[in-house]
Amino acid sequence: MSELTDLTIATARKGLAKGDFSAVELCEAHIEATDAANDALNTFIVTTFELAVKRAAQSDKRIKSGDAGVLEGIPLGIKDLFCTKDVQTTAGSHILDKFTPVYESTITKNLFDDGAVMIGKLNLDEFAMGSSNETSYFGNCINPWKRKADDAHLVPGGSSGGSASSVAARLVMGATATDTGGSIRQPAAFTGTVGMKPTYGRCSRWGVVAFASSLDQAGPITRTVEDAAIMLKSMASYDAKDTTSVDLPVPDYEKKLRDGVKGMKVGIPKEYRVEGMPDEIEQLWQKGIDWLKSEGAEIIDVSLPHTKYALPAYYIVAPAEASSNLARYDGVRYGLRAEGDDILNMYENTRAQGFGAEVKRRIMIGTYVLSAGYYDAYYLKAQKVRTLIKRDFDEAYKKVDVLLTPTTPGPAFAPGEKGGDDPVEMYLNDIFTVTANMAGLPGISVPSGLSLEGTPLGLQLIGKPFDEAGLLRVAQTLEDAAGLLPTPDKWWV
Amino acid sequence: MGPERIRGIIYEVLMKVDEKLVRRIAHLARIKVSDSDVQHLEGELTSILGFVELLSEVDTDNVEPMTSAVDREMFERKDVVTDGGYPDDIVKNAPERDDHYFMVPKVVE
Numbered sequence: 001m002s003e004l005t006d007l008t009i010a011t012a013r014k015g016l017a018k019g020d021f022s023a024v025e026l027c028e029a030h031i032e033a034t035d036a037a038n039d040a041l042n043t044f045i046v047t048t049f050e051l052a053v054k055r056a057a058q059s060d061k062r063i064k065s066g067d068a069g070v071l072e073g074i075p076l077g078i079k080d081l082f083c084t085k086d087v088q089t090t091a092g093s094h095i096l097d098k099f100t101p102v103y104e105s106t107i108t109k110n111l112f113d114d115g116a117v118m119i120g121k122l123n124l125d126e127f128a129m130g131s132s133n134e135t136s137y138f139g140n141c142i143n144p145w146k147r148k149a150d151d152a153h154l155v156p157g158g159s160s161g162g163s164a165s166s167v168a169a170r171l172v173m174g175a176t177a178t179d180t181g182g183s184i185r186q187p188a189a190f191t192g193t194v195g196m197k198p199t200y201g202r203c204s205r206w207g208v209v210a211f212a213s214s215l216d217q218a219g220p221i222t223r224t225v226e227d228a229a230i231m232l233k234s235m236a237s238y239d240a241k242d243t244t245s246v247d248l249p250v251p252d253y254e255k256k257l258r259d260g261v262k263g264m265k266v267g268i269p270k271e272y273r274v275e276g277m278p279d280e281i282e283q284l285w286q287k288g289i290d291w292l293k294s295e296g297a298e299i300i301d302v303s304l305p306h307t308k309y310a311l312p313a314y315y316i317v318a319p320a321e322a323s324s325n326l327a328r329y330d331g332v333r334y335g336l337r338a339e340g341d342d343i344l345n346m347y348e349n350t351r352a353q354g355f356g357a358e359v360k361r362r363i364m365i366g367t368y369v370l371s372a373g374y375y376d377a378y379y380l381k382a383q384k385v386r387t388l389i390k391r392d393f394d395e396a397y398k399k400v401d402v403l404l405t406p407t408t409p410g411p412a413f414a415p416g417e418k419g420g421d422d423p424v425e426m427y428l429n430d431i432f433t434v435t436a437n438m439a440g441l442p443g444i445s446v447p448s449g450l451s452l453e454g455t456p457l458g459l460q461l462i463g464k465p466f467d468e469a470g471l472l473r474v475a476q477t478l479e480d481a482a483g484l485l486p487t488p489d490k491w492w493v
Numbered sequence: 494m495g496p497e498r499i500r501g502i503i504y505e506v507l508m509k510v511d512e513k514l515v516r517r518i519a520h521l522a523r524i525k526v527s528d529s530d531v532q533h534l535e536g537e538l539t540s541i542l543g544f545v546e547l548l549s550e551v552d553t554d555n556v557e558p559m560t561s562a563v564d565r566e567m568f569e570r571k572d573v574v575t576d577g578g579y580p581d582d583i584v585k586n587a588p589e590r591d592d593h594y595f596m597v598p599k600v601v602e
Contacts, residue, residue: 102582200562214562243568244561312545323522330523332595334586343598348525357533360524364515364534365541367522378545383558385551390559423537424544440562465563 004029005170006487009074009227012173016063016073023063023073027056027117030075034119034171040492041142041169043162045080046088047120055117062115071234072115077172079163080121081128082108082218083207087118091209092126092136092159095329095354097336105207106239107176107218114234119172122162126356127326128183128211131429132418133161135358140415143191144169144488148454154412157187157429163221164191168488174222174231178208180215181314182407182433185445188221189407189458192447192485194475195221196228199466200440201246203232204239212321213244215314215437224484225446225475229253232468251469261477262296264470267400271307272432274409281406281457284449288404288459291481292474300400304392309385310435315427316369316382317438322359323366329354361423390439397464402474405432407458411451436462444475448482456485510539 004026007015015021031049038044052075059073083089083101090096104112112118123141125133132155133141143156143165156165160177164187167175177184179197188195196219203218210216220231233253239245268289273282293299331337331350338353340346355363369378396403409431419426436443442465445458459478463471515534519526526534580593589596 099586102579102585201565240570244563246563246565247568306551309548309551312547315541315545316548327523331588332597333584335588337588340598343600344523345525346598347523348520351523352525355524360522360530361534361537361541363522363524364518365538368518368538368542371518371521380558381548381551381553382545383560384553384556385548386559386562387556388551388553390562422540424540427544438562 005033007173008224009071009173009222009230010224012074017068023056023059023117024053026073027052027075030119030172033169037169037171037492041144041165042139043123043141043166043169043171044077044120045090045092045123045138045162048087048118049120051087052117052119059115059117069113069115070230071111074116074174075119075172076111076116077120077122077163077166077175078108078118079124079160079176079178081124081178081209082176083209084108084118084121087121089121089209090138091128092124092138093354093356093359094137095336095351096334097354099334101207103207106204106237106241107208107235110237111176111234116234122166122175124162125159126359127209127322128159128178128180129322129358129362130158131182131186131426132413132415133158133187134415135356137356141165143412145191145412145455146491152414154455155190155415157190157412159183160187160195160221164188164193164195167191167193167221167223169490170487174220174227176218176235177221178216178218179437180211180318181437182430184219184221185407185433185443185458185460186429188445189447190412190456192456192488193221193223194225194228194444194446194479195219196232196444196468197436197442198232198236198468199442201244202236202442202466202468204237204242204245206239206241210325212318213325214321215318217437225472225479226254226257228444228475229257229472246466248466253469253472256469256473257476259473260295261292261474264297264402264474265300265400266292266297266474267300267302267396267403269302269304269307269396269403269405271304272405274431278410280451281409284457284459285404285406288448288478291478292404295477295481302396302400302403304396304435306385306388306392307435310389310438311427311431313382313385313389314430314434314438315365316378317386319362319366320370320379321366323363323370326359326363358423386438389435393439393441401464401470403462405460405462407432407445407460411453411455411457432460441465442468442471444471446475446478446482447485448478450485510535510542
């Protein structure tokens, strides 16, 4: 038998049901892997090993008594943006110092109710603001992949860097993640994992630390498309506690996973062929087109004319909503407090000490664009552009079922390599992913090959609202054609 | 507001991301900034605001602003109390508390 940490969720579930191994054994294998890797990769902010073994033992009982849930005994990592009852939740920020929620987020509750076992809370960019996991108060998270030519560390992408790295390094079988502008799909592409952002409203935002509420959406990072289907089914639910949660039944995403793409119409948006795009990205995209075509899909060129305005509009909408959401961190009700002579000073000192540079920048941009006299010129303008972006997609979906694009404009880079002098350089990483957030659409990144440097690259599929099932089906076809990527060397052991 | 006017405002802004503006925004955002922070932020905010200026070339006359990413009926709930009654939990994470009160520096002289 192969190592327990190499199993997928789907195969582990079968093994557990047959009694090939116990949930405790499966859990301990992942604890051991995590223990060996965390100093080097820094993917966990906190580990909850004791709790995990306890929950795994309960899973074993339920498996024996025939009461197993769909994720019974499966070791998962939880991005540290999800509030977990009695387990510290930091959002990667100093300002949430010692914060221990007294409640459970809806998504983690769904997962735990289905039997999932949490190994710990995963590193991320501070308040999910970043594309490289370099803004966390708890230090950079490292990609298990390295370039074949040198020994340099690479970033795992962000903001769900800890989720992507832990899944790629086989420390957990799957992880929760969140995506506001590409924070699930971009790190998935950088680490050779599958990352899915569902339609806005599909998964409850209740108990997930808010960044930009009209864009935030949680989803899974896994090693296979099938595992993404399994996890999403558990995470998704209608939740009255989130007013933007959508009251639609959650389908069984596994059911039609292997139905293929024969007769499906796949759109290729010409605006994604951006200037200066590396040849290898262009070639990967063409490969994806060829794969789907040979499986019987019809390839259709489409135009999304407002694509280039999505990222600038995002950098108005997201900071504006962030500045409003993050106003709650004032040193009064939870988290860090710095002393001050009066209350205003206390607020200002607390927020100066508690927030990192990138978060401060975004709060300030947001504060500015919402300030008196500028709201119309910035926020309102950006929301109008968003209407146009959504309209582009609506038009395209009259002709096609799904869109195929690259996930990122390039492979993983080294820490410090991007955005040092100009924050916009880092923001450009999300150029292909941010459109789906602006329009509320589901998107998935599927590992599709290796770069010339020997590191993973991903292709992205963007679907119609609430057609996660169709999206996963095309993703499965892509995965089958591309084949699974090799396992990264365990250089940290 | 037409594109010309918006372009005008943004141009004014780009000309004006100076120390004074950075300090004003920082104050509105309730974030204390040091002198060296201000220097950095001037450049960074200029870069970001310059980047978003691209939007001024989009004609948005007669376009409604997006209010929801997903087309759906507004959800209405009954106006009744469904939660509460656990003050211990509410103040549990407060950096300073006294009984069921959050403690802050004196606000009224």
